[in-house]
Amino acid sequence: MYRIRFHGRGGQGMKTASRLLGTAFFLAGYQVQDAPRYGAERRGAPIFAFVRAAKAAIFERGIIREPDLVVVADDSLVPVPMAGVLQGADPHTVMLLNTGESAETWRHRLNYPGTLLTLPAEAAERAELRFVGATCAGAAARLLGVIPRETLAAALHQELAAHGEAVVQRNLDQALAAFDAMAEHAGCVGEGAAVGLDRAPAPAWVELPVDPADAAAAAIHAGATSVEVRTGLWRILRPVIDYARCNRCWWVCSEFCPDSAIKVVDGRPEIDYDHCKGCMICVAQCPPHAIAAVPERQFSEAKA
Amino acid sequence: MSEQIATIYKRMKDLPSTHILGAGTPMCAGCGGLQALHEVYDILGEKTVFVNAAGCMTLLAVYPFTPFRGSWLYTSMSSAPAGAQGVRDALDILLAKGRIPPEEDLAVAVLTGDGSAYGMGLSATSGAIERGLDFLYLCYDNEGYGNTGQQTSPATPHGAKTATATGPAGFGGYKKDLFAIWAAHRPAYVATVIGTEPLDLARKIEKAKAMKGPRLIIALAPCPTGWDFDPQQTVEVGKLAVKTGIWPLKEYENGQVTHTKVPSQRVPVEEYLKKQGRFAHLFAPQRDEATLAEIQAQVDAYWAGMEGEQ
Numbered sequence: 001m002y003r004i005r006f007h008g009r010g011g012q013g014m015k016t017a018s019r020l021l022g023t024a025f026f027l028a029g030y031q032v033q034d035a036p037r038y039g040a041e042r043r044g045a046p047i048f049a050f051v052r053a054a055k056a057a058i059f060e061r062g063i064i065r066e067p068d069l070v071v072v073a074d075d076s077l078v079p080v081p082m083a084g085v086l087q088g089a090d091p092h093t094v095m096l097l098n099t100g101e102s103a104e105t106w107r108h109r110l111n112y113p114g115t116l117l118t119l120p121a122e123a124a125e126r127a128e129l130r131f132v133g134a135t136c137a138g139a140a141a142r143l144l145g146v147i148p149r150e151t152l153a154a155a156l157h158q159e160l161a162a163h164g165e166a167v168v169q170r171n172l173d174q175a176l177a178a179f180d181a182m183a184e185h186a187g188c189v190g191e192g193a194a195v196g197l198d199r200a201p202a203p204a205w206v207e208l209p210v211d212p213a214d215a216a217a218a219a220i221h222a223g224a225t226s227v228e229v230r231t232g233l234w235r236i237l238r239p240v241i242d243y244a245r246c247n248r249c250w251w252v253c254s255e256f257c258p259d260s261a262i263k264v265v266d267g268r269p270e271i272d273y274d275h276c277k278g279c280m281i282c283v284a285q286c287p288p289h290a291i292a293a294v295p296e297r298q299f300s301e302a303k304a
Numbered sequence: 305m306s307e308q309i310a311t312i313y314k315r316m317k318d319l320p321s322t323h324i325l326g327a328g329t330p331m332c333a334g335c336g337g338l339q340a341l342h343e344v345y346d347i348l349g350e351k352t353v354f355v356n357a358a359g360c361m362t363l364l365a366v367y368p369f370t371p372f373r374g375s376w377l378y379t380s381m382s383s384a385p386a387g388a389q390g391v392r393d394a395l396d397i398l399l400a401k402g403r404i405p406p407e408e409d410l411a412v413a414v415l416t417g418d419g420s421a422y423g424m425g426l427s428a429t430s431g432a433i434e435r436g437l438d439f440l441y442l443c444y445d446n447e448g449y450g451n452t453g454q455q456t457s458p459a460t461p462h463g464a465k466t467a468t469a470t471g472p473a474g475f476g477g478y479k480k481d482l483f484a485i486w487a488a489h490r491p492a493y494v495a496t497v498i499g500t501e502p503l504d505l506a507r508k509i510e511k512a513k514a515m516k517g518p519r520l521i522i523a524l525a526p527c528p529t530g531w532d533f534d535p536q537q538t539v540e541v542g543k544l545a546v547k548t549g550i551w552p553l554k555e556y557e558n559g560q561v562t563h564t565k566v567p568s569q570r571v572p573v574e575e576y577l578k579k580q581g582r583f584a585h586l587f588a589p590q591r592d593e594a595t596l597a598e599i600q601a602q603v604d605a606y607w608a609g610m611e612g613e614q
Contacts, residue, residue, distance in 0.1 A: 010332070011529070043332040043529045162470040164585065222328030223350070223373035226364075231328050251316050255502050256539050258331065258339040258369075260323040276326035279334035279528075280536035293536075 002191055003029075003064045006136055007085050008073035009234065010043040013133020018049035019070070020137035020175070021106035024147045024155035025053035033058055035061075044234035044277050046083035060195060067093055069189045071140050073132045075099035075121065076296065078110070080233050080248060084154055094189045095250065096139055098132060100297070117143070131174050137259070138175030138257065146188025149179055227275070231259070235278030237293045239271055245290035253282035253291065313506040320346040326371035330363045334535025336542055337361065337444030337525035339499030341415070344442055344521070347509040350374055352411045355389055357384035357425055359417035360451040361444065374410065381424040384414045385432035388439045411440065411513070418445040418459035420520070422480050433489040433518040440512055441520040446527035447479070452529035454582075461550075462602075463595050464582045466530075473595065474585060482522055487556040492517035495555040495564075498524045500542030504565050505555055511555075524551045532581025544576040549603045552610075563610060570607065573600045 004021065008014035015036040036049040050064045057133050066089045073096050075085040089095060091113040097106055098119040104209065107116045119139055141147040156175055158166045208241045210216075246269065254262040258298030261276040262269050271282075312318060325342040332419040337360065345352070356362055358381045365376045378465045379387040392412045398404045416425055421443035429441065448454040448466050455468040461479045469475035486494045492515045497505040505523070512519040528535040545551035546565060550573050553565040574596055577583040586592045 016601035042319065042330055043334070043535065044331070045332075164589070166589065220365075220368050220370055224324075224371055226326040226371040228370040229328035229330075229369055231330075234333060251319055251321065251502075254321065254323070255316075255319055255343065256500070258335045258342065258499070258538070259329065259333075260325050260327045260342050263323070264321045272327060277333035279538070280534075281334055281538055285539050286534040 006050045017133035017137040049259035134171035134175040135178040140180035332526040340523035355387040356422040357416035381420040383430040414441040419457040420460035444525040446525040495517040547571045548573045
């Protein structure tokens with residue numbers, strides 16, 4: 001059975017990638033499961049989708065914990081624990097990163113035991129990010145080696161037809177280019193062994209003491225605890241205020257920020273980078289254009 | 305025009321400079337609904353209990369995290385106003401028995417999306433207004449079932465593509481006029497707002513807060529994910545909704561509807577539509593002149609009907 005996990009951010013087309021690959025597998029004669037992780041999937045937030053494919057009936061369910069192939073559309077997710085990119089990766093697992101850096105750099109950085117390949121991430125406009133899904137699906141199809149080029153194209157037509165010919169063509173170009181680019185590594189992903197119930201550890205019983213209702217009930221006894229959630233990790237662009245140009249109007253960026261992530265202290269706006277999700281509304285609305293959108297990558301590079 | 309209560313929000317600088325809604329929520333980057341909610345919460349204040357029907361904003365309070373300073377109750381899509389009735393009754397009983405002092409009383413606010421407000425929850429809302437329930441209802445209207453991937457809701461506008469209206473012409477139906485439906489119940493107050501017009505919003509929430517009885521607010525919520533535009537365009541899209549006249553800002557009280565911000569010269573509605581991917585099929589590969597003209601004609605007819613009222 002093949003087990004593939006796609007990691008990306010909401011809006012980067014990982015659900016689409018899993019559907020494209022799943023349908024391609026199906027057209028190639030496989031039994032297939034494809035699903036996005038259900039939950040709080042949000043634009044910018046780390047999300048994943050997965051595909052299982054086998055010639056026989058698939059009895060496994062749920063999230064893939066032992067992937068044969070992990071495709072990462074956004075390399076900034078690798079160090080984010082909640083994204084779980086590396087979860088279950090072992091020497092058998094092929095890792096494909098969409099990145100501006102070399103495979104060698106990532107192998108070294110992660111001390112990665114298996115095959116690690118890269119897709120050349122283009123410094124794309126944010127509006128272009130949605131096509132990354134097709135690129136990932138195309139590359140994955142070639143690495144698996146069991147999906148013919150025309151089957152991939154047929155799957156893409158089937159899945160995206162409702163979006164019109166222009167959208168289909170744009171995605172097709174991306175998917176097929178990625179398919180072709182991976183020729184050297186065709187078929188490098190091997191099928192993983194079936195994970196039967198016999199390999200699952202026996203459940204360990206945990207005795208839960210009976211707590212008083214006021215302690216055991218799901219009550220939150222403090223306000224605004226959401227600040228513990230670092231939604232700043234969603235960001236790929238960072239708004240940076242040029243205080244020389246800021247005219248201390250004070251309300252525009254702070255009032256329009258949906259996330260309460262800009263506070264105004266003595267007329268001076270301050271951005272809370274732990275929580276700013278990088279929507280860039282402040283950049284678009286600042287009257288004297290005093291806020292710039294800087295790629296987050298520049299800050300991580302500066303740190304490294 | 306009805307008697308205006310003196311507002312403390314005369315200009316933008318009168319708006320609160322600190323925000324009480326906590327950061328770190330799981331709403332999408334650029335969420336127009338969250339923008340409206342944080343502006344509303346700043347005016348309502350901390351002493352507010354939110355009764356939240358299932359929808360995007362259910363995820364605001366995922367245990368153990370909450371952006372609110374006070375209590376929050378989660379109900380099914382159909383029953384948030386019934387939940388609000390229970391909370392209001394409980395508070396009234398506690399007050400009557402002297403178990404909480406009057407200064408610890410709380411305002412009860414219902415928070416739902418358009419799927420609940422325009423559809424599943426409409427019956428419970430009707431009942432709550434009929435009983436004269438003392439509550440505030442805030443609907444964040446992103447014109448579809450956004451939390452599950454933007455399926456068509458009773459608030460979806462004509463021509464928009466949704467996850468369930470995927471055909472070449474988009475959604476064939478028409479957005480329900482919830483303002484009129486609510487106003488027809490003759491509650492204390494009904495208003496439309498939008499987060500991108502914070503001063504208008506603040507004045508309306510200030511006014512509603514000072515009233516008793518059912519007060520209902522619909523906030524158009526530009527939705528980058530569901531409407532398909534870049535998150536930084538949220539304010540621009542919202543402002544265009546007002547400038548084109550497709551989202552009239554108005555209020556109802558004492559049997560009268562008053563428009564609070566009348567666009568002096570309405571921008572053609574296609575300026576609003578073409579910013580959004582959900583309407584892209586109206587412009588390419590060729591312009592759908594018939595549908596564009598129909599949407600414009602509806603906006604024009606609405607405002608023609610309002611003349612004389614101003």
